[in-house]
Amino acid sequence: MPSTHPKLTPIVHSWIKDLTSDGSFLQHCIEQYGSPVNIHNLISFEQNYLRFKRMFHKYGVSNKVFFARKANKCKSFVYAAKEYGFGVDTTSLNEMKDCIAAGLDPEKITVTAAIKNMAILTYAVDNHIPVTLDNEDECQLLQQILEERDLTLAVGFRITGFVHKGEKLYSRFGFDLAKLPVFLRSNLKEAGSYDRLLFRGLHFHLSGYSIDQRISALSQSLDLAEQLLKHGLKTTYIDMGGGILMNYLKHGSEWVEFHETLKNSLLPHNDEITFRKDPLGLVKIDKQIYGEANVYPYYNEVNQDKFVEKIIIGQKEGFPIYHHLKRLQIELRIEPGRSLLEQCGITVAKVAFRKRDIEGRLFVGLEMSRMQLFSSSADFLLDPLFIPIEKKQEENPCEVYFVGTYCLEQELILKRKIQLPQFPQIGDLVCFVNTAGYMMHFYESEAHLIDLAKNLVVEKTHRWEVYEDSEYVTAENVR
Ligand SMILES: Cc1ncc(COP(=O)(O)O)c(C=O)c1O
Structure with missing residues (x-):
């Protein structure tokens, strides 16, 4: 028992x-x-970063790591990223300002803010910070700012609509990848509506923690990169965002036992293990318990660098993904938040x-x-x-x-x-x-x-x- x-x-x-x-x-x-x-304490921050770097090095994959600052607001991590040589993914004007104040090279800053208003895009332009675009209105605003200054800016495009096991993965973020080639071809060329935007790469971030979904998304991003190349648009990087699992717990057996005991505890006559038998997302109908607890998977054997490794050795057309990245000379970028902050x-x-x-x-x-x-x-x-x-x-x-x-x-x-x-x-x-x-x-x-x-x-x-x-x-x- x-x-x-x-x-x-x-x-x-x-x-x-x-x-x-x-x-x-x-x-x-x-x-x-x-x-x-x-x-x-910053010791683990550097160690976590080096784990990713060593793994990429093992496969000879050109890469960049960006710390997703949204996961922790301390400025010390931004300064540490600068010192240790990695980048920062920003989601607000203040986060961007901290990066510039810390002396980060603009190429080591990304902007994935969900709302990119005039102030954010103007700051990006004035400081030469590449941005990841999510929708056409952002393209329009950025073009306007660039025209006023007679400048250009490197940009990436966030994409969505990946098919996994026959179904489309939903995300509210990004351009439909099926429509992006036509959009870029007609708008980013010379004298196109958004000719001040210099296409550099593709970006996605999947919610959840599925390795297989990320293999599918990365494979389809590679296909898109090949398609774009035929039209003269070179993808220099693919950024696969964050969602990289970390491990909090010492024993897998405790994790399994917790879930079993939680389910049992919800039944009448059993002692509670959560406040007033809070089901943590499980559903009880009559005497049956359904679903899964709605909790982070705190125990993971495949985590951090091992999680990303599983993705890049995933197969696409008979070859591992890292082979295709190298063949197409595409840099792989990641934006870990949680997993860089482990310990x-x-x-x-x-x-x-x-x-x-x-x-x-x-x-x-x-x-x-x-x-x-x-x-x-x-x-x-x-x-x-x-x-x-x-x-x-x-x-x-x-x-x-x-x-x-x-x-x-x-x-x-x-x-x-x-x-x-x-x-x-x-x-x-x-x-x-x-x-x-x-x-x-x-x-x-x-x-x-x-x-x-x-x-x-x-x-x-x-x-x-x-x-x-x-x-x-x-x-x-x-x-
Ligand atoms: C675009 C993007 N990048 C990176 C991250 C960081 O994810 P995590 O902390 O799970 O690694 C997030 C999290 O929401 C995100 O939306």
Whole structure:
């Protein structure tokens, strides 16, 4: 029988183990910067990048890696990308400005903003930053800006409409790839309506994490590149966006057990493992459970570089994809957000209260809101680290739900019931690991006029040094 407390043991990098082993250091951070606090370290950022580079090198594939900045707002990552030699994918004017301020070569900046208004496109033109176009209105606006300045700009075109296993993959983004050749031929040529746009490459980003769908999309992008070449349009790169899986969990067996136990827990007479039997997206009809939990796949054996490797060794007409990329002299670009941030950040919060609800659950109030640990996944499925002020000699486990600052009934930091080794005290700390990718920033808000969490960067020399993100950048510490 699976236990009623399925564990989800996170992978914890040595810098996090080191930092969290000293409770007084974290207490000091909370005292100084408030709760919660987001703490970053850049070691893994470079290591993650190098994993991609080594894999591309193994296959001799010309490549560029762009960090999808939307996944974390800290400027330190932009400066680090510049230092380590990779690029940044931007989605707003401020993100673009940070890249230029960090001294990134414009060729190492991409613009995939969903809305590209006059300000964004003008800034791109004035700073020679190539942009990825999504629709004809953007082409028109960019042409107008370029005509006013008598300039040209390198552009890529985002495409959609890939066929996979006989069905079209839907995306609201991009040009229909079936219509793009005619559009480019008639508009980008000399004296065409958009003759100031210099075609350079193709771009796609698929939602979800299917390797096979990406093989299909890349194959069809290669076909499109060949077709365009016949009409004098050379594709210099194909950018396959992000969505590269990462792995958060130590044991695959725990992941399997969690899902089994979740399903069982929804049946009558079984104990809850989520708040009031929250199904996390599963559907219960009569006594049957249907569907899948709507959660990020936190356990993945094929992740990061191995995920991209599977795609480029995927077959197209009897040859691996990387062979076609080389044959056509096309650079492969990727825009990882989450997977470049693996093991780059933690979120630490302070216990404010303990209480029982009317049904007997133990609530632990944390000085943080659920929007400071939030993503599209129905729950963040990793056991947090518990850092008590005083560690009791004897373990006396208790089951708790963490609740936060917003005045909503559904204000649970984690929907999953968590087991702590001892009864928590006010002032104890809870550390959520691996939160740098999306979790800490993507949905954070200042509702109730509560200050946003401070973002720190820590670095170990002979002891841990702490910087605020903005200080770290100006101190030019990134090496
Ligand atoms: C165009 C584009 N590129 C890159 C990414 C980053 O994806 P991930 O963080 O899953 O790697 C996204 C995410 O939404 C995206 O829309």
